[in-house]
Amino acid sequence: MTRKLRCYAVALGVTVALTLAGCGGSDDGGATSANSKGLEKTTIKVGALPIPDPVSVYIAQAKGFFKEEGLTVEPTPITGGAVAVPMIESGQLDISQTNYVSTFAAVAGGKKIKLVADMYQAGANCFVIMVPGDSPIKTVADLKGKTIFVNNLNNVATLAVETQLKVAGLSKDDVKFAEKPFPEMGNAIKAGQADAGWITEPFITANQSANGFRKLADTITGQTEDLPIAGWMASEEWVQKYPKTLAAFQRAIAKAQQLASSDRKEIEAMLPKYTKIDAKTASVITLGTYPSELNANRLQKVADLMLEYGYLKSPLDVKSVIAAPASSG
Amino acid sequence: MTGARLLRGAAGAAGFFVVGELVIRYGIGDDMDFPPPSTILLETGRLLADPDFLAGVGATLANWALGLLIAICVAVPLGVLLGSLPPVERAIRPVLEFLRPIPSVAIIPLAILLIPVDEMMKVSVIVYASLWPILINTLYGMHDVDPVAKESLRSFGFGPLAVLSRVSVPSAAPFMATGVRIAAGIALVLAVSAELVAGGVAGIGVYVIQAGSGNRMDLMMAATVWAGLFGVAANLVLMAGERRLFHWHRMRTGAQS
Numbered sequence: 001m002t003r004k005l006r007c008y009a010v011a012l013g014v015t016v017a018l019t020l021a022g023c024g025g026s027d028d029g030g031a032t033s034a035n036s037k038g039l040e041k042t043t044i045k046v047g048a049l050p051i052p053d054p055v056s057v058y059i060a061q062a063k064g065f066f067k068e069e070g071l072t073v074e075p076t077p078i079t080g081g082a083v084a085v086p087m088i089e090s091g092q093l094d095i096s097q098t099n100y101v102s103t104f105a106a107v108a109g110g111k112k113i114k115l116v117a118d119m120y121q122a123g124a125n126c127f128v129i130m131v132p133g134d135s136p137i138k139t140v141a142d143l144k145g146k147t148i149f150v151n152n153l154n155n156v157a158t159l160a161v162e163t164q165l166k167v168a169g170l171s172k173d174d175v176k177f178a179e180k181p182f183p184e185m186g187n188a189i190k191a192g193q194a195d196a197g198w199i200t201e202p203f204i205t206a207n208q209s210a211n212g213f214r215k216l217a218d219t220i221t222g223q224t225e226d227l228p229i230a231g232w233m234a235s236e237e238w239v240q241k242y243p244k245t246l247a248a249f250q251r252a253i254a255k256a257q258q259l260a261s262s263d264r265k266e267i268e269a270m271l272p273k274y275t276k277i278d279a280k281t282a283s284v285i286t287l288g289t290y291p292s293e294l295n296a297n298r299l300q301k302v303a304d305l306m307l308e309y310g311y312l313k314s315p316l317d318v319k320s321v322i323a324a325p326a327s328s329g
Numbered sequence: 330m331t332g333a334r335l336l337r338g339a340a341g342a343a344g345f346f347v348v349g350e351l352v353i354r355y356g357i358g359d360d361m362d363f364p365p366p367s368t369i370l371l372e373t374g375r376l377l378a379d380p381d382f383l384a385g386v387g388a389t390l391a392n393w394a395l396g397l398l399i400a401i402c403v404a405v406p407l408g409v410l411l412g413s414l415p416p417v418e419r420a421i422r423p424v425l426e427f428l429r430p431i432p433s434v435a436i437i438p439l440a441i442l443l444i445p446v447d448e449m450m451k452v453s454v455i456v457y458a459s460l461w462p463i464l465i466n467t468l469y470g471m472h473d474v475d476p477v478a479k480e481s482l483r484s485f486g487f488g489p490l491a492v493l494s495r496v497s498v499p500s501a502a503p504f505m506a507t508g509v510r511i512a513a514g515i516a517l518v519l520a521v522s523a524e525l526v527a528g529g530v531a532g533i534g535v536y537v538i539q540a541g542s543g544n545r546m547d548l549m550m551a552a553t554v555w556a557g558l559f560g561v562a563a564n565l566v567l568m569a570g571e572r573r574l575f576h577w578h579r580m581r582t583g584a585q586s
Contacts, residue, residue, distance in 0.1 A: 018459075047528070050539040076447070077535050078528040083441065091445040183541040183549075187362055206544045210362050276543025 031083065037070035040242040044071065044249065046232075047078035047087060047096030050275045051203065051228045053120035053289055054097045058270050060256035069248035075274070080152075085111060093247060094242075096231040100302045101156040101311065107321050108312050112236035114244055114323040115294060117253045120230040122220040123288040127160055128204055129219060131196045132189060133212040138166035140217050149180040149197035156229065157198045161221035162309050167222060172309075180249065186211045201285035202277050208234045220288075228299050229288065239323045246323065257292035296322055332415045346370075364547040373552035381536065382552065388531040390559065392448060392465040396455025397513055403456070404463035404512075405505055412471025412501070413493055429465070433458035433519055447530070451523040458519045459512035467509030470501025503575040510567040517560050 024303055046056035060066050062212050066073045076093060078084050084096035085106055097117060107113055129148070131137045137146065143165070150157035162172050180188050181302060185197040186207045199207060207213040220227055232253065259266050264287065269283040291298070299318045306312040346366050353365040364372075377383045411418040437454055444450040472499045482492050524534025533556050540548035 050542040074530065076530050077539060078529060079526060079538055083438075083527060084439070086442040088444055092441065092447050092450070114484075133394075157467070183544060183546065190362075202544045276540045276545040276548055281544075 001186050005154070006213075008072050017226040030117040035123045037244065037248060039248055040072055041245045042070060042072055043074065044094035044245065045060060045074045045076050045092070046249075047076050047084050047093040048274075049097055050077050050266065052102065052271060052275070052285070054121065055267050055274075056253050056256035056260055056272050058274050059259055059266055060252045062270065062273075063254050063256065063259070065252035066249075069252050071245070071248050071252065073249075077274075079302045082152075084233075084268055085113065086231065088113070088238065091238075095180070095232050095234045096284040097230055098158050099230045100228055100299060101159055101306060102305050103231070103233055103321065104306055104316055105154075105247060105292050108314075108316055113321070114236050114239045115231045115234050115321050116234050116301070117232040117241065117250050117300075117314075118228065118322050119232055119255070119295045120228075121298075122224070122227045122229050123213070123286070123293050124220055125159075125204075125218050125286045126229075126288045127198060127200050127219045128191075129164070129196050129216040130199045130204065130213040131216045133214050134219060135195065135214075137195060137216060140164050143196060143216075144170055144174045145176075146195035147170075147176045147178055147193070149185045149194045150269070151179070151182050151198070153177055153179050154314075156227075159305060159309055159311060160227070163305070164217050164221075185212065185278050201287070202281050205281060205285050223305060226289075226298075227305075228291075228302055231294065231299075234323070254292040257290045261292065294324075296320055314319065333489040339586075340533050362546075364550060370551040372547045373554045374512060376548075376551050376555065381539075382532070382533075382555075385533050385536045385552075386555065387454065388529070388535075389520050389524065389533045391522075392451045392455060392532075396452045396461055396520065397509070397516045399452065400456045400459040400463055400512060400516070400525050401509060404460045404508070405467055405471060408464045408467025408505070409493070409498060409501070410518050412468050413489075413497060418468070421466075425461075425464070429461045433515070434522050434526075437523050440523075441527050447527070450527065451520065455516045455519045459516040462511040462515065463505065463508035466511070467501060467505045469498060470504025473504065476499045506567070506575060508570045510564060512573065513563045513567055514560055517556065517563065521556055535558070 009126075028099050030178040035044060046057055048057055054075075056071065061073055061075060076329040078087070078096060079099045081096075081102040084093065086097060087093040089111075097119065098113075098115075103115060104115055129140070129143075148161060150161065152158075158172065158177055158311070161175075161177075165171060172222060178194055182195070182199065182203045185194075185199060185203065188194060189197050197207075197217065199213075204215075208215075209284065232249075234246065265297070267287060267290075268279065271277045272279050277285070296319045298312075299322075303312065303318050307315055349366045355364055357363070376570045411421060433454060436457060440454050444453055478496045478500070479492055480497055487495070521532070521534040521537075524532035525538065528538060529535050533552055536552045537549050540546075542554065
C-alpha cells in the first residue's frame with residue numbers, strides 16, 4: 001500500500017514537473033507568463049545616494065511608474081559611486097547611481113559597465129567654489145598656492161575646478177587639492193585646513209547661512225556649462241541578461257525625469273522623504289536639470305574634457321558605454 | 330553597584346554634559362558649527378518617533394545579534410576542540426595569529442565584492458570580527474583548566490569526553506563569556522561600520538549617511554548616541570549574566586565585586 005502510494009506520488013511529481021517545464025518553455029516564447037510584461041526579473045535593487053540627483057527613482061516609485069511596468073523597485077541608499085561598482089558587479093545591486101567621470105574612468109580601466117539612463121545635469125551655481133566671508137581670496141587667480149577641498153580627488157570635482165583654473169591662467173599644479181566629505185568641509189575650512197572648498201547643495205545654502213561663506217566662482221560655466229553629472233548604470237552582463245527589465249526601468253525613469261524637469265514642486269515634495277533635507281531647505285536650494293534621454297552627444301563632452309585634462313589617457317567613444325533603450329517594449 | 334557609586338557616575342556624566350554645552354556654545358562658537366549636547370539629546374529623544382530610524386535600529390540590531398550568535402556557535406566549539414588537542418592548535422596557531430590582527434573594517438570592501446547579498450555581507454564581517462575574541466578567550470580558558478582536577482577525574486576512570494564536559498568546558502566557560510562580551514562590542518562596531526561603508530536599505534549607519542548628506546549634524550550625532558547606548562546596554566546585560574552564572578569563578582580568582 002505504502003509502496004503503491006509512493007509510486008503515485010512519484011508519478012504525480014514527474015507529471016507536475018513536466019507540466020511546469022512545459023509552461024516554462026512557453027514563457028520564453030512570451031505567450032503566457034506569470035508577469036504580463038514578460039520581464040526576466042520583476043524585483044530589482046537600485047542604489048542611490050541620499051542627495052537630490054536620483055530623485056527620479058523615488059518619484060517613479062511614488063507615482064507608480066514602476067508598478068505600471070510590472071517592476072518592483074527597492075531603492076537602496078549607497079555611500080558613493082566607487083562602492084557601487086563592485087555592488088553591481090557582485091549582483092548586490094541591479095542598477096545604481098554613478099557619476100559620469102567615475103564611470104568613464106572605470107570603463108577606460110576595463111570595467112564592464114553600461115550606462116542605462118540619464119539622471120542629473122548640472123546647471124549654473126550647482127557646484128561652486130566657496131571661501132569664508134573674510135577670506136582675502138577675491139578671484140580664482142588668488143587660489144594660486146592655496147588648498148582646495150573636494151569631495152573626491154581625480155573626479156568631477158577636480159575636473160570642474162581645473163576648468164575654472166584654466167580660465168584664470170592657472171593649472172592643477174598651482175593649487176593643492178585635498179579630500180573632505182561635503183558635511184565636514186565648512187568646519188574644516190574655518191579651522192584653517194584649507195582655503196576654499198568645492199561645494200554642492202544643500203551645503204552651499206548651509207555654509208552661506210551658518211558659516212557666512214561666499215561664492216568665489218561657479219564651476220558649471222564655460223567649458224562645463226550644462227555638464228552631465230550623474231546617470232544610472234548596470235553591469236554589461238546584467239544588461240544582456242535582462243533586456244526587458246531594463247527597458248521597463250528606462251521607460252519608468254524617463255517618465256519620472258520628465259515630471260521632475262517640468263515641475264520643481266515634485267522634487268521638493270520628494271526630497272524630505274528620502275533625504276534629510278527638510279521642505280524649507282528643499283525650496284531654496286539650487287538644482288540642476290533632469291534629462292529624460294540618455295544622449296551620447298551630450299555625454300561625449302564629459303569624456304572629451306576628461307581627455308583634455310588628463311583624466312583619460314586615450315579618447316573614449318561614449319556610444320560604446322551606453323545601453324540604448326529598446327524602442328519596442 | 331552601590332547608590333553612592335551610581336551617584337558619582339551620574340555626576341560625572343552631568344559634568345561632562347555641562348562642560349560640553351558651555352565649550353560648544355561659548356568656547357568655539359565662531360570657529361566651528363557643531364550642535365551642542367542639549368540639541369543632540371533632544372534629537373536623540375525625537376528619533377524614537379522616526380519610523381526610518383526605528384527600521385534602521387531593527388536592521389542593525391538583527392545583523393548584530395545574528396552575527397554574534399553565529400560567531401559564538403563557531404568560535405566556542407572550535408576553541409574547545411583546539412584547546413583539547415594541543416598539536417592541532419600549534420599547527421593552526423600561526424594562521425590565527427596572522428588573521429587576527431587584520432583590522433576587520435578593512436575587509437568590508439572585499440566582502441562587498443565577494444558576497445552578493447547585502448545582509449549576508451554585513452553579517453559575515455560581523456562574524457569575522459567577533460570570532461577572534463571568543464576563540465582566543467576560549468583557548469585561554471582551556472589552557473587554564475586545573476590539571477589536578479583533570480587528573481583526579483581520569484584516575485577515577487572517566488574518559489576524555491567526560492573530563493572535557495565535566496571539568497574543562499565548565500572551567501573555561503567564564504573565559505568564553507568574557508570573550509562574548511568583548512565580541513558584542515566589536516560586533517556593534519562592525520554592524521555600523523559596514524553600513525557606513527556599504528549603505529543599505531536600513532540601518533543606524535545608513536541613517537547617519539542620510540543625515541550627513543542632508544547637512545543634519547544633529548541627527549548624525551543623535552543616531553550615534555543611540556549606537557553608543559546599545560553598546561552600553563549590551564555590555565551591562567552580559568556583565569550581569571556573567572556575574573550571576575560564574576559567581577564561583579570570581580570567588581576563585583578573587584576578582585572585586
